[in-house]
Amino acid sequence: MKISLIQLDIAFGDPEKNYLRAENFIQRAVKENPDVIMLPELWTTGYDLARLSGTADDGAERTKRFAGQLAKANRVTIIAGSVARQSASQVTNTMLVINRQGECIKEYSKVHLFRLMNEDKFLQSGDDDGLFDLDGVAAAGFICYDIRFPEWIRKHVLAGARLLFVPAEWPKPRLDHWRTLLTCRAIENQAFVIACNRAGKDPDNVFAGHSMIISPWGEILAEAGEEETLLTADLDLASIVAIRSRIPVFEDRRPELY
Numbered sequence: 001m002k003i004s005l006i007q008l009d010i011a012f013g014d015p016e017k018n019y020l021r022a023e024n025f026i027q028r029a030v031k032e033n034p035d036v037i038m039l040p041e042l043w044t045t046g047y048d049l050a051r052l053s054g055t056a057d058d059g060a061e062r063t064k065r066f067a068g069q070l071a072k073a074n075r076v077t078i079i080a081g082s083v084a085r086q087s088a089s090q091v092t093n094t095m096l097v098i099n100r101q102g103e104c105i106k107e108y109s110k111v112h113l114f115r116l117m118n119e120d121k122f123l124q125s126g127d128d129d130g131l132f133d134l135d136g137v138a139a140a141g142f143i144c145y146d147i148r149f150p151e152w153i154r155k156h157v158l159a160g161a162r163l164l165f166v167p168a169e170w171p172k173p174r175l176d177h178w179r180t181l182l183t184c185r186a187i188e189n190q191a192f193v194i195a196c197n198r199a200g201k202d203p204d205n206v207f208a209g210h211s212m213i214i215s216p217w218g219e220i221l222a223e224a225g226e227e228e229t230l231l232t233a234d235l236d237l238a239s240i241v242a243i244r245s246r247i248p249v250f251e252d253r254r255p256e257l258y
């Protein structure tokens, strides 16, 4: 399975610019013939949370149409990062998975809101899981801060997820946490971790970039620098079985103790 990550430099509070920029990158990515293309967290607006009443995506419909057309035209799955999704009474930080037919097959709203970036003041948390099927492989999505909650990730892995997708806007001062947490989530769950961060800065943060694709053994298969870029890697899905039989963590668990 080939994955392309778009480490976008997001224009603050400017969806028009961001849709255009993302489309250019998606057109570039499809030339590499990937199975999946992924965008970062809140990529249509950035963290311009105070102005979401004017920029949030109503029902995420615009983003579904945008990604749906591109996915269908190119027969590629698009994990359309997450967007600020407006519903009747609330805004959520919601990840969208669009299949090769252009249909939205999953919406996952960030469960753990990140107070340090004021999410708790402007957004509503989700309550549902992030599980979805990706061309017959069980997968799950988590959004940025969610990766600090290993129990949440493990719950999805115990339900079968083998591919863990993470759209993010992770600031540079905690780059070491980002790299360590993602690597741990891959090793402890013996699953692929595919994490797409943003590049650039906004009025409050400089972002880390360093999107990463990590094997179930913890090897970094691909890692971006800080700049806006496209990052592509091939996943050897058979390696999951080999690693799990070499160190059978899931057979050795003692859930009766914890």
Ligand SMILES: NC(=O)CCC(=O)C(=O)O
Pocket: 041, 114, 117, 143, 144, 145, 146, 148, 168, 169, 170, 171, 174, 177
């Ligand atoms: N957008 C986020 O959820 C950022 C999370 C973060 O920076 C962290 O340290 O956790």
